[in-house]
Amino acid sequence: MYFVSACLVGENCRYDGNNSYSKRVTEFLSDKEYIAMCPEELGGLTTPRAPSSFIGGTGEDVLLGSAKIIDADKKERTREFIKGAERSLSAIRERGITHAILKERSPSCGVREVYLKGKRVEGMGVTAALFTRESIVILSDEEI
Numbered sequence: 001m002y003f004v005s006a007c008l009v010g011e012n013c014r015y016d017g018n019n020s021y022s023k024r025v026t027e028f029l030s031d032k033e034y035i036a037m038c039p040e041e042l043g044g045l046t047t048p049r050a051p052s053s054f055i056g057g058t059g060e061d062v063l064l065g066s067a068k069i070i071d072a073d074k075k076e077r078t079r080e081f082i083k084g085a086e087r088s089l090s091a092i093r094e095r096g097i098t099h100a101i102l103k104e105r106s107p108s109c110g111v112r113e114v115y116l117k118g119k120r121v122e123g124m125g126v127t128a129a130l131f132t133r134e135s136i137v138i139l140s141d142e143e144i
């Protein structure tokens with residue numbers, strides 16, 4: 001069974017109220033069991049919501065307490081992002097899931113790259129970083 005970023009399978013949970021539907025990911029999952037969740041919604045953020053970005057580091061640094069997340073309205077959202085990652089991890093643990101497919105470059109789900117001060121940089125989103133710390137195998141939607 002897989003955990004998948006809900007926007008990849010068509011749920012309108014992105015910050016702008018749209019989805020990031022991926023035919024490739026949906027076809028890959030067509031003969032597999034999976035759960036589709038949005039860490040940012042699990043963390044209590046609304047949809048639509050102001051887009052968020054990292055300050056001072058990426059997802060790993062947020063977990064270490066040395067970076068934070070601010071949204072476009074200048075509200076700090078670090079707590080919500082961490083809560084969403086923790087709730088996603090709980091959902092995975094409850095079901096014995098070992099693999100996740102996550103949306104590249106999201107501040108929650110990015111696997112190899114995220115945005116820092118508007119620039120693409122190497123690093124993970126907060127949920128991806130927590131999954132990695134907990135030895136979940138994470139795949140970017142772009143490598144499916």
Ligand code: SF4
Pocket residue numbers: 004005006007008013014015037038039040041103106108109
């Ligand atoms: Fe998609 Fe993840 Fe962003 Fe939710 S947090 S909209 S699942 S990329």
